[in-house]
Amino acid sequence: MAREEQAERMIPLVGGLYRTHGVVTSIHGRRLIGLSSIDLIKAHKFARQAGAQAMSMDASTAVLEALAELKPGPASLDIARLHQAHRERGEGASLVDFLRGELADILDSRTETAEPRDVVLYGFGRIGRLVARLLIAHAGNGAGLRLRAIVVRKGSEDDLAKRASLLRRDSVHGPFAGTLTIDEEANSILANGTLIQVIYSNDPATVDYTEYGIDDAIVVDNTGRWRDREGLEQHLRSTGVSRVLLTAPGKGDIKNIVYGINHDQITDADTVLSAASCTTNAITPVLAAIDEAYGIRRGHVETVHSYTNDQNLIDNFHTGARRGRSAALNMVITETGAAKAVSKALPDLAGKLTGSAIRVPTPDVSLAILNLSLEKAADREELNSYLRAVSLHSKLRQQVDYIESQEVVSTDFVGSHRAGIVDGLATIVDDDNAVVYVWYDNEFGYSCQVLRVIEEMAGTHPTVMPPRENVTLESMAALGV
Structure with missing residues (x-):
C-alpha cells in the first residue's frame, strides 16, 4: 500500500514532464508515461529481474522531482541510469546540481520550440492502425509528429464508422486508450484531441493534401502495394508531400532502415525509405x-x-x-x-x-x-x-x-x-x-521501430540520456x- 501511494505521487510528475516539456521518462527502457500505480511498481521490479541495479520508489521520486525543477527540453531520460550515475559520480553534489551538469545540452535547448511535422498514413491495416495509436499517444505537448490524415479506398457507405471502430477495438492489442469521435460531415476522426482527416483515394499521385491544411508531410505507406522507387514516388507527385516511408522491405536501391543499426544513414536527400520488415x-x-x-x-x-x-x-x-x-x-x-x-x-x-x-x-x-x-x-x-x-x-x-x-x-x-x-x-x-x-x-514492436524511423526523418527523435x-x-x- 505504501508503494502504491508513492507511485500515485509519481504519476503527475511523469505526466507533467511529458506534457509540459516533452520529456519521456523510463526505468531501464520501461516507459513510465501513462502507467498505473501498479504498473509503475512492476517497472521497478523488472530492473531486479533483469539483473540491473535495483532502484527504490524513493529514488525514482527524487529524480523526477529534480527534473521537474530543472525543466529540461525534449528528451528520453532513463531515470534509473541517471540515479546510478549520481551514485557513482556525484562526488557529494546534490541530485539537482549533478543533473544540471549531466543534462546541460538539453537544458540549453529547452527554450527551442520544435515545429510539428505532418504525417499521413496511406493504408489503415494492422500496422497502419498501430502506428496511428502510437502517433496519437506520442502527441504530447503538440510538438513533434502530428498525425493529420489517413488515406484509404472507400469500402462501404458506413466506411468512416467502421474505420473508427477498428481503431477503437483490437482483438489482439485491446481497446484504444482514450476517446474517439467521428464527424460524418467533415469525414474526420477526433482521437484524444488529434483531428484526423479521412481521405478516400485510389491513386497516390492525385491527392491534394494542402486542401486539408497538410504540407511538407511524411507519407507512411502501409499498403505494401508498391515496394520499388517508381511505385512509391507516386506519393511525391501529390501536393503537400515531401517524403515517403514504406512499412515493408523496399526493393532496388531503396534504403532499408532498421532503427538502432543504420538510421544514421538517413539524409535529407532521401525522399523514399523503407523500414524493412518486422x-x-x-x-x-x-x-x-x-x-x-x-x-x-x-x-x-x-x-x-x-x-x-x-x-x-x-x-x-x-x-x-x-x-x-x-x-x-x-x-x-x-x-x-x-x-x-x-x-x-x-x-x-x-x-x-x-x-x-x-x-x-x-x-x-x-x-x-x-x-x-x-x-x-x-x-x-x-x-x-x-x-x-x-x-x-x-x-x-x-x-x-x-x-x-x-x-x-x-x-x-x-x-x-x-x-x-x-x-x-x-x-x-x-x-x-x-x-x-x-x-x-x-505488429506492435515493429510499429515502434517504424515510429522511430519517422521521428528520425522528421528530426524530432528525442535526445536519449544518459548517452548510449x-x-x-x-x-x-x-x-x-
Whole structure:
C-alpha cells in the first residue's frame, strides 16, 4: 500500500514532464508515461529481474522531482541510469546540481520550440492502425509528429464508422486508450484531441493534401502495394508531400532502415525509405551485438511467424505457394527474405545468413531462432550476460530486450516496445556454435521501430540520456551485469 501511494505521487510528475516539456521518462527502457500505480511498481521490479541495479520508489521520486525543477527540453531520460550515475559520480553534489551538469545540452535547448511535422498514413491495416495509436499517444505537448490524415479506398457507405471502430477495438492489442469521435460531415476522426482527416483515394499521385491544411508531410505507406522507387514516388507527385516511408522491405536501391543499426544513414536527400520488415527489425540488432562481440561466420535464421492477412482463413486459391491453405488450421512453410535483408542494414553479414519461415496459427508474436557459427568460442552464461547488458546499457537498448523465465509464452510479449526479446533460458552454446531465441511482437514492436524511423526523418527523435554506451564483453563487470 505504501508503494502504491508513492507511485500515485509519481504519476503527475511523469505526466507533467511529458506534457509540459516533452520529456519521456523510463526505468531501464520501461516507459513510465501513462502507467498505473501498479504498473509503475512492476517497472521497478523488472530492473531486479533483469539483473540491473535495483532502484527504490524513493529514488525514482527524487529524480523526477529534480527534473521537474530543472525543466529540461525534449528528451528520453532513463531515470534509473541517471540515479546510478549520481551514485557513482556525484562526488557529494546534490541530485539537482549533478543533473544540471549531466543534462546541460538539453537544458540549453529547452527554450527551442520544435515545429510539428505532418504525417499521413496511406493504408489503415494492422500496422497502419498501430502506428496511428502510437502517433496519437506520442502527441504530447503538440510538438513533434502530428498525425493529420489517413488515406484509404472507400469500402462501404458506413466506411468512416467502421474505420473508427477498428481503431477503437483490437482483438489482439485491446481497446484504444482514450476517446474517439467521428464527424460524418467533415469525414474526420477526433482521437484524444488529434483531428484526423479521412481521405478516400485510389491513386497516390492525385491527392491534394494542402486542401486539408497538410504540407511538407511524411507519407507512411502501409499498403505494401508498391515496394520499388517508381511505385512509391507516386506519393511525391501529390501536393503537400515531401517524403515517403514504406512499412515493408523496399526493393532496388531503396534504403532499408532498421532503427538502432543504420538510421544514421538517413539524409535529407532521401525522399523514399523503407523500414524493412518486422523480422529484419527483430533479428538485426541481436545479430549486430553478437557479431560485434564474437564474430559470425555463418548462420541460419528460422522464423516461427504468426499468420498474416496475406494468407487465407480457410482453403482457397492463392497465388503464393502453400499460402492458400487455412492459416488457422495449419503450420505453413514459406519463404522469408529477412536473412538476406539483414545485409542491407548490416553489410558485414552479407552472404553469411540463410533463412526460412513457418507460419503458425497464432494472430501475433513470432519467434526467430538464430543458429550461428561464431568466429570466437562462447560460453552460455557469458553470452547471456552480454546480451542482458546490451538490453540495459547499450546503443541497442531501445531495440533489444532480455528475459529469463521458465513460464513465458508468446502472448506475454504482446505490446512489447522492443524490436526483439532474447529468451535467455533457451540459449544453447557449444564452443563456437550458438542458438539464440528471439521473441518479437511482429505488429506492435515493429510499429515502434517504424515510429522511430519517422521521428528520425522528421528530426524530432528525442535526445536519449544518459548517452548510449558501447557494451563489450570486457565492460560487463563495470556495468554491474
